[in-house]
Amino acid sequence: MAAITIFPLSYSIKFRRSSPCNPKDVTACKSVIKSVTGMTKVPVPVPEPIVRRSGNYKPCMWDNDFLQSLKTEYTGEAINARASEMKEEVRMIFNNVVEPLNQLELIDQLQRLGLDYHFRDEINHTLKNVHNGQKSETWEKDLHATALEFRLLRQHGHYISPEGFKRFTENGSFNKGIRADVRGLLSLYEASYFSIEGESLMEEAWSFTSNILKECLENTIDLDLQMQVRHALELPLQWRIPRFDAKWYINLYQRSGDMIPAVLEFAKLDFNIRQALNQEELKDLSRWWSRLDMGEKLPFARDRLVTSFFWSLGITGEPHHRYCREVLTKIIEFVGVYDDVYDVYGTLDELELFTNVVKRWDTNAMKELPDYMKLCFLSLINMVNETTYDILKDHNIDTLPHQRKWFNDLFERYIVEARWYNSGYQPTLEEYLKNGFVSIGGPIGVLYSYICTEDPIKKEDLEFIEDLPDIVRLTCEIFRLTDDYGTSSAELKRGDVPSSIYCYMSDTGVTEEVSRKHMMNLIRKKWAQINKLRFSKEYNNPLSWSFVDIMLNIIRAAHFLYNTGDDGFGVEDVAVEATLVSLLVEPIPL
Numbered sequence: 001m002a003a004i005t006i007f008p009l010s011y012s013i014k015f016r017r018s019s020p021c022n023p024k025d026v027t028a029c030k031s032v033i034k035s036v037t038g039m040t041k042v043p044v045p046v047p048e049p050i051v052r053r054s055g056n057y058k059p060c061m062w063d064n065d066f067l068q069s070l071k072t073e074y075t076g077e078a079i080n081a082r083a084s085e086m087k088e089e090v091r092m093i094f095n096n097v098v099e100p101l102n103q104l105e106l107i108d109q110l111q112r113l114g115l116d117y118h119f120r121d122e123i124n125h126t127l128k129n130v131h132n133g134q135k136s137e138t139w140e141k142d143l144h145a146t147a148l149e150f151r152l153l154r155q156h157g158h159y160i161s162p163e164g165f166k167r168f169t170e171n172g173s174f175n176k177g178i179r180a181d182v183r184g185l186l187s188l189y190e191a192s193y194f195s196i197e198g199e200s201l202m203e204e205a206w207s208f209t210s211n212i213l214k215e216c217l218e219n220t221i222d223l224d225l226q227m228q229v230r231h232a233l234e235l236p237l238q239w240r241i242p243r244f245d246a247k248w249y250i251n252l253y254q255r256s257g258d259m260i261p262a263v264l265e266f267a268k269l270d271f272n273i274r275q276a277l278n279q280e281e282l283k284d285l286s287r288w289w290s291r292l293d294m295g296e297k298l299p300f301a302r303d304r305l306v307t308s309f310f311w312s313l314g315i316t317g318e319p320h321h322r323y324c325r326e327v328l329t330k331i332i333e334f335v336g337v338y339d340d341v342y343d344v345y346g347t348l349d350e351l352e353l354f355t356n357v358v359k360r361w362d363t364n365a366m367k368e369l370p371d372y373m374k375l376c377f378l379s380l381i382n383m384v385n386e387t388t389y390d391i392l393k394d395h396n397i398d399t400l401p402h403q404r405k406w407f408n409d410l411f412e413r414y415i416v417e418a419r420w421y422n423s424g425y426q427p428t429l430e431e432y433l434k435n436g437f438v439s440i441g442g443p444i445g446v447l448y449s450y451i452c453t454e455d456p457i458k459k460e461d462l463e464f465i466e467d468l469p470d471i472v473r474l475t476c477e478i479f480r481l482t483d484d485y486g487t488s489s490a491e492l493k494r495g496d497v498p499s500s501i502y503c504y505m506s507d508t509g510v511t512e513e514v515s516r517k518h519m520m521n522l523i524r525k526k527w528a529q530i531n532k533l534r535f536s537k538e539y540n541n542p543l544s545w546s547f548v549d550i551m552l553n554i555i556r557a558a559h560f561l562y563n564t565g566d567d568g569f570g571v572e573d574v575a576v577e578a579t580l581v582s583l584l585v586e587p588i589p590l
Helices: 064-068 077-096 100-113 116-132 143-155 162-168 176-180 182-192 200-219 223-234 242-253 261-292 305-315 319-345 348-360 363-368 371-395 400-423 429-439 442-453 459-466 470-493 500-508 512-535 545-562 574-584
Strands: none
Touching (some): 064 261, 100 116, 100 143, 100 261, 116 143, 143 182, 176 182, 182 200, 182 223, 200 223, 242 261, 242 305, 242 574, 261 319, 261 574, 305 319, 305 545, 305 574, 319 400, 348 363, 348 371, 371 442, 400 442, 400 459, 429 442, 429 500, 442 470, 470 512, 470 545, 500 512, 545 574
């Protein structure tokens, strides 16, 4: 195994506090040789000043003092004992439900309330029985029941044919008679996002329900149902992180006619207990980030620790994945900084040099770098070495060569985009995506999610992921397209390499509005391709169903941050701020 060394971030670096992001070689100053008596002043050639761009990112809205001040009363033995008591009461309620449709309704509620991870065995057993059981005639005529069964079974890996929906069609189109069944239409709409590529009936279901539900917003009297329709049209369940919506659904559930008091109390208690755990995690990470002082040293880069933690919480939100959240938060924060170095601040010569130094992975070569890049290089080496040590200690497997390869690949893709920018080259959409699905950081997110959650870590799984097979590539392409949907306008203003939206505009001559619509359809198409791969018997995928869900959470979190067409990560808009406060700061009153 290669030697692991942790370097202090003060290692051979001298920064001037008054100008932390402007090393001495950044701005040239005029100078002349002072005259000596009887001699003429000789001008010294003035080197061209280095012009650096700016992302104009606002400072982080969450400082360390505020994060350290977070407090909660939902900790301790008494709270945990009450939660355990409520958990067993809900388990008894679950086991006493007999009717299959009622079972599916309860499973759906537990998922939306964020409680399903407590009852995984019961849920899997129930869905297996539903999958193998016979349906009543009443069930088969119920659009909501048919769609709910379809969605939940496919979500949990049980293949079910869409043929059951043909009962609601006539001459290849859905019956006009179901237009009044708003609840059924909403369930069918959600089910359509679990379609497999090539299922024309499910494509028709999506098109039909998308249009009808928009009309229903104007005509539905039930305000709670109207709220659910609007929520679904903004983002379907398949593209959402349930944890992000748990408080929203708890508020909706407590007004519901079929609300179960014990389930409601447990949902509130569990939310608050997990919030308390997340606050402690965030405090630890904030102390770590403050010690590094990179937000001060590199003010040109995005300082987004809390949003990075929020993203990691979306990827692996269950309490026992604390270590994974810690590592992913650091990865996301650092990758954001490195991305800004390549996209905004570094000159092409500096970037070529940095890419080469990372490839050599040699601290002796670090002396060639400007000071701000030394800080980046040391932070990278320290993080990789620390993670290597942790994984080796806990799993007896050396991941150092893998991690080095992942970052080399990332920086190699970064430098391609930097060369495009500096030469004024306009890539085609195909060229852009071929490079961009790696430069977005997707493969790194997938690989770190794997080594930090799976036990045991399997060599064949690592090799499978590193080969970037279709299921990983498609995930990362959706990530790239989703990110571009939110960040492209700001990136174009500061002169970055055109995003997928503008590459398609250049390729085809269409307007931005048409291009955005095309990208959203492309995202939906790639989701259907992923669904196909998950159920394909011919596709040799060694990854577990549960890990693929973790992998897909990377893009589900991205959907939340970028879905409105704004940059929820770089800008930290109002919607993201409100969700962060709701999720991490404000408990639910019991």
